[in-house]
Amino acid sequence: MYNGLKIKSLIENKGISQKDVYKKAGISKPTFDGLIKEGANPTARNIELIADVLQCSIDYFFDRNIEISDPSLSITGNGNKIQHGDGNIMIETQAKEIEHLQQLLAEKERTIQILMKQYK
Numbered sequence: 001m002y003n004g005l006k007i008k009s010l011i012e013n014k015g016i017s018q019k020d021v022y023k024k025a026g027i028s029k030p031t032f033d034g035l036i037k038e039g040a041n042p043t044a045r046n047i048e049l050i051a052d053v054l055q056c057s058i059d060y061f062f063d064r065n066i067e068i069s070d071p072s073l074s075i076t077g078n079g080n081k082i083q084h085g086d087g088n089i090m091i092e093t094q095a096k097e098i099e100h101l102q103q104l105l106a107e108k109e110r111t112i113q114i115l116m117k118q119y120k
Helices: 005-014 018-025 029-035 044-054 091-118
Strands: 066-070 073-077
Touching (some): 005 018, 005 044
Antiparallel strands (some): 066 073
């Protein structure tokens, strides 16, 4: 789910103004104000423009709960754990969850690098 508050937080952490961000992104103030509200449903293009200005992935602005389904299993994962009723998880499903976790970790590392550059 999209979380516009992450945009606001990242802007504050970078020490830049909201006006600079929406101007550089080429979007209007009302559009930008809509992006940083809870429950917003922005266009992919606007999120992409903001992410480019803030030098981060668009995935940073989403809280994800990934569901991986197999006809014989019902497995959910949110990057922290995977669950199945009887505890038995097929290797293919584990591989998908591992790949997802690796993607999350890579994104977190990129975010850390961006934030570290701010404080140098």
